[in-house]
Amino acid sequence: MTDDNDDEGSPMSAANLSPESRAGRREWIGLGVLVLPSMLLFMMLTILFLAIPHMAADLAPSSTEMLWILDIYGFLMAGFLVAMGTLADRIGRRKLLVIGAAVFGVVSILAAYTDEPAMMILWRAILGIAAATQMPSTLGLIFTMFRDAKQRGIAIGVWAAGISAGVALGPLLSGILLEAFTWRATFLVAVPVMAVVVIGAPLLLPEHRDTNAGRLDLVSVLLLLATLLPFIYGIKALAKDDPLAVALLTVAVGLGFGAWFVIRQLRSDAPLLDVRLFANRTVSGALGVFILAASALGGVYLLFTQYLQLVADLSPLETGLAILPGAALLVVVSVVAPIIARRVRPGYVIAFGLAVQVIGYLMLTQVESTSGLPLLIASFIVLYPAVNPAMAFTTDLVVGSVPPEKAGAGSGLSTTANDLGISLGVALLGSIGIAAYRSEIDGTLPSGLPAEAAASAKDSMDGAVAAAGALPADLSAAVLEPARAAFTSGLNLAAIVAAVIAAAGAILAAVRLRHVPPTGSAKAGQDSDTKSDEAETV
Missing domain, CATH: 1.20.1250 (Growth Hormone; Chain: A;)
Structure with missing residues (x-):
């Protein structure tokens, strides 16, 4: 991303600002329009944590599909953040913020009414990209709106606190929504927030574009994604029964693309990521x-x-x-x-x-x-x-x-x-937890279980709960007890790594x-x- 003050010719400081340059009521109200989506976008990283059992019951994903549903959002958001910062400088930060908010709201509705795990992964991926279009604009516009160093520091602090609150309160909000509605409400909650952004941004936020912004390097964007996704896929493969060589090769491919990405940035006059x-x-x-x-x-x-x-x-x-x-x-x-x-x-x-x-x-x-x-x-x-x-x-x-x-x-x-x-x-420790669960539960389930119930219980804790719900009371307890012990062992191991x-x-x-x-x-x-x-x- 380019400097937010390029259009001024030189950095601004509290010492050379006139009183008229200090932020007023409009800017502070506008800050709320910027903090609100920032809080929500990071809340979406954790809001599904409590919804997992309910989604698993309705969508019946495999444990690996569930991990992708959880973290594809975050990885694509991270993969596109810097690229979208460059794009925002070219077409206008406010414009890209509004476009991203509109897409996020619409796709949230589509995700809420999805019944296929593969489609849920797709919608979560698009939500991640839509989130990436908004985040650089929120922080960039803070630099544009708050020229006074002290005011800008306060504004950035409020923005950062909003992100922290979003990560923290995601599961709590999810719990409240799940108590009153279904897991689909965890997606629909984004719609009114994004509506506020779409309506409020043109009214309260200034537009900012940099006429000297560099071109968007699509090759570097693809290289960054080719670094993240194979690397994470390899980590997930280590938690499954896939051959070790395949998992390690996939990780190596991701690292290879990462090295290529770094070399390209070092050689570029206008790198995507400096x-x-x-x-x-x-x-x-x-x-x-x-x-x-x-x-x-x-x-x-x-x-x-x-x-x-x-x-x-x-x-x-x-x-x-x-x-x-x-x-x-x-x-x-x-x-x-x-x-x-x-x-x-x-x-x-x-x-x-x-x-x-x-x-x-x-x-x-x-x-x-x-x-x-x-x-x-x-x-x-x-x-x-x-x-x-x-x-x-x-x-x-x-x-x-x-x-x-x-x-x-x-x-x-x-x-x-x-x-x-x-x-x-989520990818690394989640995969460690799954691997430990599968290793621990193997051989501890009671004999005589239907094949489908046994396979479901061995795959994940969600699967064990679903399988137990369809069994007689005695068999149900015999499934849940070892499954809970196995899951706890996975938590213990993940805690050691953490x-x-x-x-x-x-x-x-x-x-x-x-x-x-x-x-x-x-x-x-x-x-x-x-x-x-x-x-x-x-």
Whole structure:
């Protein structure tokens, strides 16, 4: 993405702004129109977590199809974010935001009334692309509307808090909707939100296009997708009975396309993704930390919500309420963390949060299938709010540590890391959970089960619940007990992996970001190390 202030000729600052240039009531109301879709688009990453058992009962997808339904949205959103940022600069950010919102609303209706797993994957894929058309415009328009540095910082903070709230509240909203309606309502909830964007954006938001925007490099877009999708397919294949060689070959193909993508960006005068920004240690450190933190949390979040419904047998509303204490504490931490960061280096605040997460993940490894609910909720209350420092500081660290003319590209990288990390976690830890489940349940089911019921129970926990519902009471209990134990083993194993990932993120934050001064320091934004990084980036 190009600089949001290119049309002004030079970066703006609080010192050279006239009072008339400061944002007024119209801009702050317009900020609500930008935060609303941002919150919803990230809510869609997690809103289906509670709907999985209900969707599985109606659509009867395989476990692999269900994983694709869950994470194809996030991967295509991440794959198209940077490309759509470039397109927004060319045709107009407000225009692309409205187009994306309209497509998202219509496709949400189509997805809500879909009865085929393959079609659901398709609609979720289109929703991911439509989400990608909106996200760069939301942040880009904030840079356009809020020229005053202090006001812009507040606006970006509100925007980032909206994204965090969307990820946190997705399952809670899903639980409320599932209690009153069906899983189809989790798609339909997007329609009124997108209607507000389509109507409100032309009334409240300015148009912005950059006449010097580079061309959209379609080859690079395809290479980025060819990197992500084979790589993730290979990870999923490792959880199935596919030959190991096929899974590893698919991963290698994705990595090969990734190398090609990087080489093309380095050789391009107008790269789709400016990979040179990774030479800045603040940028690479912050993005690496956040991808690790989001990956660990995204996968465990999925398994956590499934345990609540499938193992603990809570209703969707009860499941949402079980998540509420952790979400509420997340809000508290989001207020306290920036205050602490005024005196303590942000890298250390992030590292401490991830270290606390490790404790929460280790608590999850001790959860049992028969009496694990109190420990499960307690571990979530420990680990969930602790991710906030990594989430809250990433955008500011990235955007604040690159030259002003590359702020747009930096914000695009930050948003991509946010989205990609959650999706990677769902794919990786979800696949680990499935693999552990299938390994554990093999040979533990009672003899005499109908072949179809046995196959369904061996495929996934959703399948076991569906199969048990059609069996006599004695056989039903004999299926559910080993299935719940197997699923819990998968959760325990995924929690171990998540703990390792979070520990790696904590070490990376403490080492790679230790040079960033506290935000309240007189040296903030003028640290010599950071300045040398900026010179490297240029």
